[in-house]
Amino acid sequence: MITFADLQDDAALLSLEHQLRLFDQVGLAAWSTNLDEARFELTRDDGTTVACTDVQLLGSAAPGPRSWLWSWANPTGYRDEVLLAANEARKFGEQHGIAELATAEVPFDALPGAPTDPAVVASHMMEVTKAVTGRFTGYQGPVGGGTRAAFLIDHPDFRLPGPEAPRISRVLQQGLTELSFHDQRRGVDSYARRRGLAVTHDGPRTHIAGPGLTVDIRFTEQNLFGGMSVHMGDKRVPPQYISGN
Structure with a gap:
């Protein structure tokens, strides 16, 4: 039986290597997104922009209700193509009895360690989804009112070379x-x-x-x-x- 905590451990080191690779490529970049167009862009300090070839919205962690809301359950409604990873996580959660992946809205207190910071919650949910989907480059950021949104992104420059x-x-x-x-x-x-x-x-x-x-x-x-x-x-x-x- 695999657990939420197992998935966190499975993701940790490979996620770190991908985030190091992302920093090598874009540094502390500013970000912008238009999910209606399935667009996610990172702008480097020198003004050059990297347009990601794929963006997946996972969900958002909000301080008011102190909960994580999966993107597939958000009443706003998003294009199917930006929900693929979140839906894959939901299916995995249903198959393996992992409530944190299969439940539309997850209280902060239901997560390991009962985190209180939305940024930490978004990171937790992003990491386990990486382990499930095999998509390991992630990005999370503020979207207003203390809420943090989590994404998985892709671009050829973000992919790892062979082991060095x-x-x-x-x-x-x-x-x-x-x-x-x-x-x-x-x-x-x-x-x-x-x-x-x-x-x-x-x-x-x-x-x-x-x-x-x-x-x-x-x-x-x-x-x-x-x-x-x-x-x-x-x-x-x-x-x-x-x-x-």
């Missing part, structure tokens, strides 16, 4: 020390497999291998990150990459 040792190492280091997980080992396993890396588990250790890269990660009995060693080619990454619980 420095970036994989950074994602693992940054993600395991800065992101919140319910099960860190599950998150690592999901990331490595989705990136096409070889992953094996040996007792408390997880081994990852890819082009020019080998990683050995130690976990506690509770699957908490205990430490990591990284080799790129013939070089071992300095020990500041090691953390301990």
Whole structure:
């Protein structure tokens, strides 16, 4: 049985790598959208604009009712083509008994950790939808009155290249020390497999291998990150990459 929390862990590291890629391409861009035209644009600081090739509206988190409203349930009504990801999440939720995905309006208190910030709620819903749909580039922003809307977007420039040792190492280091997980080992396993890396588990250790890269990660009995060693080619990454619980 898969849970909402499992999906959060499954998405965490690959989502981070996609967001790093997005920042590499557009920086702290301003955004605009016209959902009637299925349009989403990002404008860089230099004034150049990237018109996304696809936009999916997932829903919105509002501070007044303290709830998340899925886009497929919004009475405003949106074009079917911008609801594909949200409807895919709903279908998955119905099939697997995940109420947060299948219920039209989800109270903040019903989510893991009972978050109170609409931006955090929008992020949670966006992350699990990424894991369900395989669309991993997301964007969320204010739409008035403290409400946050969440989107999945696409453009050829946002897509990841093949696994590269420095970036994989950074994602693992940054993600395991800065992101919140319910099960860190599950998150690592999901990331490595989705990136096409070889992953094996040996007792408390997880081994990852890819082009020019080998990683050995130690976990506690509770699957908490205990430490990591990284080799790129013939070089071992300095020990500041090691953390301990």
